[in-house]
Amino acid sequence: MAKVYPAEPAKLNHGLLGHPLLTLDALADLAAALPADEIEYNPGKLPIGIAPEDVPASELTAVETIRNIAKAGSWVALKRIEQVPAYRELLHAILAELRGVVEPRTGAMMQLEGFIFVTSPGSVTPFHFDPEHNILLQIMGAKTMTLFPVEDEVMFSAPVHEEFHLGLHHRNLPWQDDFAQKGRSITIRPGEAIHVPVKAPHWVKNGDEPSVSLSITWRSDWSYAEADARAFNHVLRKFGLSPASPGAFPAQNRGKALAWRAMRKLKGAA
Numbered sequence: 001m002a003k004v005y006p007a008e009p010a011k012l013n014h015g016l017l018g019h020p021l022l023t024l025d026a027l028a029d030l031a032a033a034l035p036a037d038e039i040e041y042n043p044g045k046l047p048i049g050i051a052p053e054d055v056p057a058s059e060l061t062a063v064e065t066i067r068n069i070a071k072a073g074s075w076v077a078l079k080r081i082e083q084v085p086a087y088r089e090l091l092h093a094i095l096a097e098l099r100g101v102v103e104p105r106t107g108a109m110m111q112l113e114g115f116i117f118v119t120s121p122g123s124v125t126p127f128h129f130d131p132e133h134n135i136l137l138q139i140m141g142a143k144t145m146t147l148f149p150v151e152d153e154v155m156f157s158a159p160v161h162e163e164f165h166l167g168l169h170h171r172n173l174p175w176q177d178d179f180a181q182k183g184r185s186i187t188i189r190p191g192e193a194i195h196v197p198v199k200a201p202h203w204v205k206n207g208d209e210p211s212v213s214l215s216i217t218w219r220s221d222w223s224y225a226e227a228d229a230r231a232f233n234h235v236l237r238k239f240g241l242s243p244a245s246p247g248a249f250p251a252q253n254r255g256k257a258l259a260w261r262a263m264r265k266l267k268g269a270a
């Protein structure tokens with residue numbers, strides 16, 4: 001992590017295999033404990049061949065989908081797992097181990113959030129980017145993530161980044177076949193992890209087994225400053241200017257970020 005944080009994608013290792021909070025049974029209980037609006041799932045379709053006793057009475061619930069994930073043809077995203085105390089402790093314990101690498105480079109770790117993805121064989125997560133620092137830890141099955149260069153403005157123009165930070169652009173990104181050559185694929189199996197830099201575009205394909213992954217995320221002084229500098233550039237662009245994009249790490253982008261924050265405060269006061 002020290003070699004790659006925060007700018008480079010990389011394969012890492014983790015020691016969470018066999019953790020009692022990460023079994024399918026525990027995750028089904030977690031799905032039952034989380035507020036319904038923190039669970040996103042696709043109820044899936046039944047396979048052609050299924051034993052009568054395995055056929056659910058009606059459409060699968062999220063809990064049933066997790067229990068049947070091997071054959072559900074489906075996926076479940078459990079969001080903001082830190083709302084359940086045992087998972088909050090787990091998330092904070094993992095992130096505490098990274099603090100010594102993270103904070104000297106990108107400042108305080110903030111908005112600590114965890115997500116768990118339970119997916120059937122072959123599922124695909126479409127091309128998108130995310131605003132958080134992220135490490136994806138593989139617990140069960142295999143997953144291949146193809147990552148693209150961070151903030152490559154040939155792939156996505158500066159206004160797309162600005163609209164994303166202002167909530168005006170969906171996180172899913174338009175795909176073009178000629179992007180493929182810029183991608184780097186990393187496959188992770190149980191015990192392995194991927195460092196996903198802030199806003200590195202990526203798409204994900206599951207292997208042939210059901211998959212469980214834990215995503216641990218945080219924001220930082222640096223990531224907030226980059227986001228706010230993008231937002232400020234959006235304003236400059238409205239005035240007909242062509243502002244320079246925020247600098248890549250280790251640039252800190254504080255000037256424009258402070259300008260945006262001051263403007264936001266004025267708006268709030270008006």
Ligand SMILES: [Fe+2]
Binds near residue numbers: 128129202
């Ligand atoms: Fe993502």
